[in-house]
Amino acid sequence: MAKRNYLVEGLSGTGKSSVYEELVRRGYTAITTDRAWAYSADPDTGLPGGPIGHDTWMWDRQKAVGELESPEPDVLFVCGSSRNRDHFLPYFTKVFNLRIDDDTMRRRLEARTDD
Structure with missing residues (x-):
């Protein structure tokens, strides 16, 4: 079976973030891109x-592709977004x-305390 991302x-x-936490709680492999791949960069150069x-807000290409192309795990949930x-x-x-x-x-954004 091919890997599913x-x-x-x-x-x-x-x-x-709530979906990420619930997926992990249920035993799925999941990453939050804000912690794993993201960085602030010039939108034109990527520097x-x-x-x-x-x-x-960009995803680091090397980190992202490394995890997305890795054969393990069979199923990976990626939670987040970026400009690229x-x-x-x-x-x-x-x-x-x-x-x-x-x-x-x-209401949710006004109640945030962590970001």
């Missing part, structure tokens, strides 16, 4: 540095896009 993405506050923001995520879409069997209503998103 699943991307779980969505805007800030939609629940990517590290600059302020952290939507336009500068389109470059990695061919590695994913399926993409899950989390969505919530505006009021819920606003």
Whole structure:
């Protein structure tokens, strides 16, 4: 059986971290890209540095491809998103896009304490 990579993405506050935690709790192999692959970079050159923001949040190509191409585990859930995520879409069997209503998103973002 070929390896299956699943991307779980969505805007800030939609629940990517909660999905990650639940997948791990249930025994699945999952990574959160904010911790494993992401860095702030110039959007044109990909060189590290600059302020952290939507336009500068990138996945490290070497780290991402290394995990996505690795034969183990058979199933990998990748939770997160980045400006350059389109470059990695061919590695994913399926993409899950989390969505919530505006009021819920606003409430969640206002209650955040960790990022």
